[in-house]
Amino acid sequence: MMTNLRILLLFPLFLALGGCGYHLGEIKPTPMRRVSTLAVNTFKNSTLIPRLEAQTADAVVKQFQKDGTYQIESADRADAIVEGTIVSVEKQPMRVFSSNVLQTSEFELTLKVSYRVIDRVSGAELMKGTAIGVTPFFTESDLVNSDLVTTQNMNYPIAAQRMAESLVSKVSEGW
Secondary structure (H helix, E strand, O other), rough: OOHHHHHHHHHHHHHHHOOOOOOOOOOOOOHOOOOOOEOOOOOEEOOOOOOOOOHHHHHHHHHHHHHOOEEOOOOOOEEEEEEEEEEEEEEEEEEEEEOOOOOEEEEEEEEEEEEEEEEEOOOEEEEEEEEEEEEEEEEEOOOOOHHHHHHHHHHHHHHHHHHHHHHHHHHOOOO
16 A cells, blocks of 8 residues: 555656656758848749738748747848748639539639748858648639639638748758
8 A cells, every 4th residue: 555655656756857858959950050030021923913922921920930940030130031932823623513513612722932041141042942832712602793813812811821831841940
């Protein structure tokens, strides 16, 4: 009985001491090891869809803040600068209405961005790559009142957020 009581009392102590001294350190990609602050410029837009630049850059800034690996600073004070270009925004039909096979009920919105991370002082390119964000969206069944462009524009922030998650993951973790 006394042995069981001792084990029961020592168990929480072993659990508390089991995590001592162990922590995860920064796991930055090699080119980014000396970078602690970033600036994100407004993205360039090579598509024909207007007013996407600031919205896309804002999604990237918010994701960097959420990730916490780098602090966001102004371009004149940051260690490195993130520049991006919106390469394409595409919608692909995914599903049709069962009552009308000529009308699409679900689309997939794909946002593709190319980015570069540049050292502010030397101008050297630290990283570059592409990031993609994808989100599905549904249309109204009523052809008369259905506005595909408005529905696509309402879902663009979701695609931008998913693209930002991919971009920040690559810059912060290397993959």
